[in-house]
Amino acid sequence: MTFAVLRALHALIGDALDDVERIYAESGNSSPNSRTSTSGKPSTASTARSPTHKSSNSAQGHAYASPPPSPLISSYFQGQPSSQDRSTTPLSTLDFPSLDLPFDPNSPSENLTSHPVVISAVNKIVAAAGQMSATVQIPFLTLCDAGMSFHLPSCLRLLEASHTVEILREAGPNGLHVKLIAEKNGVDKNKLAHILRLLATHHILREVSPNVFANNRLSSILDTRKPSENLMRNPETKYSDTNGVSAFFGMCTDELFKSAGFLTETYFLSPQKHKNGREPTRAPFNHAFGCEGVGFFGWLEGEGINGKQVNGPGRGVDLIPGVVIPGNGSVNHKRGTSSIGKADMYSGKSSPTNKPRDPLANPNRFRLERFGKAMTGTASWEVPGAVLNGFDWQSLPKGSVIVDVGGGIGSTSMLLAHAYSDGRDISPDEDVPGLKFIIQDREVVVDMGEKAWKDKCPELVDSGVARFQVHDFFLPQPVKNAAVFLLRVVLHDWPDAFAQRILLRLREAAMPDTKLLIADFVLPLACADNFGSTEDEGEMGMTEIQGAETMLAPAPLLPNLGKASANGYWMDMTMQCMFNGQERTLREIVSLAHSAGWKVTKVTKAPGSLFGHIVAIPIEIPIQRRARAGSGSAFFDIPNSNYMGGSAVDPHDEALLDVREMGRASSRCGTPTFGSRMDLPSYEEARAKFGGGIRGALRRPSTSVLTRPPMKPSILPAAGSAKKKRPSPLSVVPQSPSPVPRNISSPRPPPPPVPHSPLKRRISHAQLNQIYSSQQPSLSPAPHQPSQSPRIPGSSLPLSRRASLANLSNQTSISKGPPPPLPANFLLRSSDRASPALSQMPLSPASPVFSRLNSPGLSLRSPTPASPNLSHRRSYVTLSPSAIPKKRVDNSVRSIGGLPSTLGGRGNTLMRSLELSGLANRGVDGQGRMGPLKFGDELSLDPASDDGNDTESIEESLPGGSVLAAAARIESLRNTPSRKPSMSALNRQYSS
Ligand SMILES: C[S@@+](CC[C@H](N)C(=O)[O-])C[C@H]1O[C@@H](n2cnc3c(N)ncnc32)[C@H](O)[C@@H]1O
Structure with a gap:
């Protein structure tokens, strides 16, 4: 076998x-x-x-x-x-x-x-x-390999930090003897030889002859293209004007690598009262760097260092961890207050201090700046244009308001604004949905965003199509007429309790037809998923989610495509190690959303990507039922608390869910966070990448958006252009339309062709068009059908990087249940199969072939069971077995079958903490922010009021942000006739 x-x-x-x-x-x-x-x-x-x-x-x-x-x-x-x-x-x-x-x-x-067939x-x-x-x-x-491959990031860091890649580029294809490399970067030649050899053994570099090394396809993506001598002299300038890839790997192999080393110390060896907590400022990172109570971003900004040095004294190069200081040839490796190597961070608690007033005095300045650049280098984690296909934007009523919550500098909104607005406050054109955008973030980020938009597309701001708003997403949402709340890579920054609170705030402000759009990685399980198979999952509508995948690959491959999907899991652990945050499985996202009154209805992923767009609609918020242990300790059933699991909860755990952590965990001065887009997409770039997806303004030569500057040479270089800006090697996106033609019943003419230089070396849009269309007959055996969503923008195949691509999803996600036994004809080659083309082609969910595959007649998925009556009350009794506190006497609690054993009661801890924090804390500060709460605080609810009608009666007594408060608020809103204020009214309201 x-x-x-x-x-x-x-x-x-x-x-x-x-x-x-x-x-x-x-x-x-x-x-x-x-x-x-x-x-x-x-x-x-x-x-x-x-x-x-x-x-x-x-x-x-x-x-x-x-x-x-x-x-x-x-x-x-x-x-x-x-x-x-x-x-x-x-x-x-x-x-x-x-x-x-x-x-x-x-x-x-x-x-x-980046061709989809190649990616697959x-x-x-x-x-x-x-x-x-x-x-x-x-x-x-x-x-x-698994246990000792920590040497890889370690050696990779030295390669990057010592500018060896740049030195080897200058040496040319024949490489350079290690003795000469060492002379340039000051690393001992014998040590260096062994380090470089380890990398060469892992195909990162080449040893062309004994002790002579040269760059190869892998090492060269770390090349900043700067002269090595300059870098040796001014290493702090290394990442400026680069694509951020070297910055990204510099960060990965430094603070991320070191933090990961303390996972077990944090999650297993810590005192009981800490190890099950999910405080964002008590993560493995805090262990590694000895800065408990300080968020990663605060630390980057110099907080929690107590006036001591992290990386050595002084400024400039002295601040750069591990780089050679020119002149004396020495390497700075002072570590200051770091507790790396110490067994227990709890013995000496550090207290957060204010960050240094003078940014130049921040000992972490180099890391801070590197982080910003690194985020640019990760642009290709998501196919940026995927948001155009992630929701049926065209179906929204004219003038609908999109609220980009935690929207950063608004790069996603900008793409959408270009696609679905014509740059005028009110468009006379019926076809143009004329969407309006409100981008919310913290003040410092809003300032940056406003400036960026005014520079790049002032007409969108001046016309009122888009506006920024300072808003803390843990506070009540001020926009009450949103058609869509967009949360792009926001939830992954936060542990469940915090994420739930963000969602509750949106739910409170939602109208009945408001949609929630979550954009985040959707982690597949490493086994075939059986979600929807339990009664509770059925109640949450899991069986009805459009586009949900149960596996990405057929047996004998791992159902999640194993190593090919690794990047999503790397990100997951990165979020855990740095913030106690996480990427989530679909089950986790659905349950989290459900617990805050949102029902997930659809998931869309770009071909080959684990990054998903998840649509949810408002539903009733499940009201938790109070339960009382025999001992008298108060603890509560948490709605849908089965979704996370983890270790059992000690009801006497005194861990605090200090919601002021929210502030400490957030960046103070505009530092980007993981996954944030640091650059606004250029109009031309978006157009080149997404072609038909960019609608509205693009087809109207008379509108103001077309007065933008001509296409930048860096995007489509002019013929003979000598100097080219290198795009991120991870984000090379062919300018290609969908290979599967769709019969889109749009009255709109196609967008004008993308101008391009006939001499440019990149494959042109037209060339790829030709490639794809020439494959068409064999790739798409299905007759063309009208698109399910006729207004989905044209390019369904925004192609991107190849890392972490799992694009077998659509062809292999249609079976449910355990992986099928190895078929007798398994050794048949694809050419022998009945539909070779189908098996080879990654399909966009928007493609007619995909819809056909998912049609009831063809689907291998078990028939969707009749939707059970939604009864929120049942879901209160779905604590996972391991999460049931020992003293519990509530015999209505039952176990959940089918959940992976790794899912225990961790989520319950968090959810319980949240509930307690929400219910017990009567004090809301002046800004409506909830204060720190103790686990086990008294509830105000009368057990007898557990009749489902308790929301109105308790509304007054509930702090904002709790499940109950949100439910109560929604209840009261329900009785208020919904109004749809105009954009100008909203503007007036906000400006006052
Ligand atoms: C990962 S970034 C995502 C930014 C943007 N959505 C994007 O896709 O580029 C998370 C964003 O959340 C913002 N943020 C963090 N805490 C916040 C808070 N309490 N209220 C509002 N925004 C917050 C950060 O400033 C940051 O811009």
Whole structure:
């Protein structure tokens, strides 16, 4: 059986390689401008069709993973464009980018890695290869890999911090002897050789001859393209004017890496009263850096350091952790107050102090600035234009108000404003929904956003299409007429209790037809998901969620695509380690939303991405029922508290849920947070990326938005342009429309063609169009059907990075229940299957093929059970077994079957804490913010009032932000005729 699985994985890899080669071959043949190969040799695509086929490359017997560097690559090292060379190289096909050559974001070959078929195939290869390796390797050695691979980030950090990548770029394709590298960066040559060799062994760098190292496709993405000498002199300038990738890996291998080392200290070895807590300022990060009570962002801003130094005295380079100080050749590794290495952070509590007044005196200044840049480097975590497909924006009534809650500088709103507004307050055009945007954030961020919008698109601000508003999302939501509340990468920053409070605030302010749109990673389980199978999940409507996936890949692959989906899980742990936050599974998102009065109805993910757009509608907030333990301790059933699980709760736990943590956890001075967009998308970039998705203004030459400056050379370089700004190598997005044509019944004409230079080296929109349309007949066997959502903007395949892509979702997510046994014909190759095209093509949920696959006739999903009557009362008794306090006597509590055993009572702790904090704290400060609360505070509810009608009677006595208060408020709003104030009225209201 194991051999059968291995053979199946092998065949999967072979099929996937065939797919990739076919796309490259077709592209090479169909596009005269892209007849090139980064290897300088013809591809073997036409001959290599079997996983066992020996390609001519491997037959050459050289030491390279792929053909040796061609003379073409010398242009990289000289910093010169190589388009001329390429365009005159007559080759029959494109080759896949070589591992041995530096990354070239402008090469057609690299561009094609974002082709959906390639993304899908690569995901299969990565998943299958990872699984094969885990299967065949001696377990001890595989665990050695897992247990000792901490050396990888450690060595990677040195590579980045010592500017070795830049030194190697300057050395050229033949590399540089480690002795000479050491002379330049001051690291001991013998130590350096071993460090670089470890990296080369993991394919990050190449050892071209003994002790001689050169950059390769992986290491080169760390290249800031700056002269190494300058960096040695002014290392603090390293990340300015870069794409942020080196900053991102600098941060990952420094504070994130170190924090992760304290996971067990925090979650297991800490005193009982702390370890189950979810305070944002008592995370592994706080252990690692000895700064309990200080949020990561506050710490970055210099808080909690108590006047001592974190990284050494003085300013400038002295502040940079681990860099060589020029002149004396020494390396600064003073750690100041860090408790790394100390066993127990609780022995000596640090108290937060105000951050230094002088930002230059902030010992963490370098890290702070690096974080900002790093967030730019992660732009490709999400396909930015996916928000256009994540909701049926066109279906909204004219002039609808979208509230971008925690919206940062408004980059998502800006995309939407370009797509769905024509830059006028009221558009005469019936087709233009003329959406209005209110972007809410903290004051300092709002200031930044207003400035950015005024610089970039003043007409949208002046016309009233968009406006910023200072608002703390833990306080009552001031906008009462929102059509959509948008929460993009906000909830993942917060533990459940805090996230629930944010959602409650929105629920309180929601009209019956208000929608909630959550944009966050949606983590799949590592087994086939059976969500919706329990009664309570049925009550939460899980079985009816459109686009929900139960698995991303067929057996024998892991249902979540294993290694190919790793990035979502890295992010999850990063949020835990830094903030006690988390990414969430769909089940967790649904339950969290439900507990705050929102019912999830739809999930949309861009092909190959775990990043989802989740639509929810308002429902009644489940009112928790009071329960009393025999001992007299008060604790409560928490609505839907089964969703998180974790360890059992000690009802006498004195852990505080101090809601002032909210403030401490948040950035004070506008530091971005994980996932925030640091740049406004340019109109042209958005247009180039999302084509038909950008509607409204784009087709109206007379409107003001078209008076924007012409397309920037950095986006679509002019012919012969010598200097190009390198886009983020992780965010190369081919300018492509959907490969699956949709019959969109829009009266709108298509948007004007994207102007592009005929000489530019990137594959043009039109070229990819051609590629896709040439594949059309075989890729889409289904007859064209009208789109479910006729106004969904055109490009359903915003293509992006390849990391963490899990784009088998739509073809493989349709079976429910345990993974099927290995089919007898499993070894059949894709070409033998009934519908090879379907199996090869990642589908957009908007595609007719996808709808067809999900149609009742074809779906393998078990039929949706009749929706049970929603009875919120039942859900109060759904505590997971492990979360039931020992003293509990409430025999209505029952266990939840089907939940993974790893889900215990952690969520209950949080939810309980929230409830207690909400109910027990009568004191609300002047700003409506709730004060710190003790677990076990007295409830004001009379047990007898547990009849479902208690909301009105208790409204007055409840602090804002609690479940009950929100429910009560909604109840009272229900009796108030809903008004829809005009935008100008709203503006007046807010400005007063
Ligand atoms: C990860 S960022 C997301 C920003 C934006 N939605 C985006 O997609 O780029 C989280 C945002 O939440 C904001 N934030 C944090 N605490 C807040 C609070 N209490 N009230 C309002 N916004 C807050 C931060 O300033 C930050 O802009």
